[in-house]
Amino acid sequence: MKRTTGQTLAFVTSVMMILLLLAGCGSSNNTPSATKNNTGAANGKTDTTSEPAAKTTLTLMVGNSGTTLEALKAVATEAEKKLNIAIEYDIKPDGTEGDNLVKTRLATGDMSDLLVYNTGSLLKAVNPVDNFLDLTNESFMADVLDSFKTVVTVDGKVYGAPVGSSSAGAILYNKKVYGELGLTVPQTWTEFMANNEKIKAAGKTAVIASYKDTWTSQLFVLGDYYNLQAQVPNFADDYTNNKAKYATTPAALRSFEKTEEPFKAGYMNKDFLATTYDVALKMLADGTGVHYPMLTSALDSILQNSPDKINDIGVFPIPSDSADVNGLTVWMPSGLYINKNSKKVEAAKKFAEYFVSKEGQDIFASKVKAAGPNVIKGIELPDDAYEGVKEMQKYFDEGKTAPALEFVSPVKGPNLENLTVAVGSGITSAQKGAEDYDKDVLKQAQQLNLPGW
């Protein structure tokens, strides 16, 4: 009998040990990379006999939409030859799914050596001070423009190197149709609406909306920030400190009204709620739609889908109510960040240095054409830049640009895209939409524990 008890105990303990083993698996996520390091080192040792230097392999996490990945790969291939640093890609989805993945990987200490990620308010949400390497004093950061540095700076330290060129939130328009209808680039909102009326009369879609991809609905609000800032210079600070609201600042409310007006006037395409981003770009390229409020990085997609039409596409800023206020709202490129806890920080720095060098940038630019001026000193726009981008240069030269609000304030409500769809399709009024957005922002600020909310 005593033996039976012993057997039971043995059985129970073994079961518990199995459970403990299972639980242990959760934290063993790091083992593969650790083994990889070892094998890497082992290879290195054997390599030293045949090759001059040990090859280092870095992991790089990057999103897969657009042509950035291809251009990065081209740079990495050269880097492998020059620096003996190979890159292994860790592909993540873009958008909020990707943001969640990055947050989780950072929190579990499972981040790759290098990361390409957003700048501005989204960077602040992933706690760069704890996670990324401080690049403030690195020599290769010297040529990076200050305008970019501000959007990767947290607590006075710079954390990222730029990946790609800047872009703008503006109105892309079809120049061919403008020529056919004898239209000129509008300086004010009234002129813009007058152009729309003429386009509509010619039987074309005046303003393309692609609300099936909800994020595309925000441009009349986000891209209007230059105009807002020109009229209310303190808005970003007051907004961050809970002193200014969208619904109660007339110049800010105007952005929501601009979202509403094209719908009310019937200028939008018929199936705008079922239209996707890709379909919208096609409409613009074909000239069936004439105005598309969008980021200029869309030019890259137009080149991919309809390469022969790319130079028909022009760019002008979202018009304000006065001809004196006329400038571009600028989006900064993504940043390249180095994982602070990476075991190969030195190699990662070398790669970053090569990436921002003239040579690295030339290779990058040969694969993905700039959607706006570069943010590294001495890297000029090539002569064969898109027509639309050349039109943008004028505003940069005259200093008529402002960074988008999400780069100067950590406050951005997550539901803006749904609210602008509601306003832009007549479900709610501009006033109500702005009020709802203020509530959304309040919630986000409270969750971020910002002072004063």
Added chain:
Amino acid sequence: MTKLTIRTYSYLFLIPAFLIYFVFYLLPTVLSLFFSMTRWTLTDWNYIGFDNYVTFFSETALSIGFRNTLIYAVVTCGLKVILGLLLGAFLTSTVLFKNYLRSVIFFPTLLSTIAVGIAFSIMMHPSQGLINTSLAVFGIDGPDWLGNTKIALLSVALVDVWKGIGVATVIYIAGISAIPGEYYEALKIDGGSSMNAFRYITVPLSRPAMNSVIILSFIGGLRSFDLIWAMTKGGPGFTTDLIASIIYKQYQAGFYGLATAGNVILFVGVSLLAFPLYKYLTKSEVHL
């Protein structure tokens, strides 16, 4: 064996099961109650009491969400109960190709919900979708199924019914097959029609099956998420948001505490509706 060993001996066998229950069910439930009262990232948290609940209830979209969830649950549940019964009766009768037809009804259940959602959202495109181009052949100008704020939610509910009716029908088939044949014979002898058989025998005697269908599809409807997310993402605007999609949006925005609070609210809400309903239904059940 001592008395104590005898008393505790049998309990030792429960330990593995209890550990699994504790780690995967009890612990997360208690933890989520706790985390719903904090602001937390994946690494740290701070306690804020009931603030999350207050914020969640002041959510603009929430009243729409509550209403939509109820409409969605009632519509899908109602249609599954009625159509499932009719289909169940049809497929237990002496119809030709019975087994083939049964598998046809069950087929959509086997598909991935996301795939169904994407396929239907393409078919429901207002001008190029299969549904409206087919309607156009007959000269009917079909509505914008997913863009029209008045019918978008119902469109999704109909797809849910199409996909979920297989399970309801199978439950009905089992229930109806369990009804003894003598009842039908007795009715035949008394000169009853097949309409009478359906009304006076099939319907009342398949009540246990019907109750299962009601409970399953009602709870399923209340916590439904995947189909609405694949088809409309709660849009246009917030018109088709359900509680579950509102919760997911909070999570997506990184408001983990708020999302957890939403889940606790959903849990309490479903329990408050489902338990009384279950009590009521089982009380009025007829025994064979």
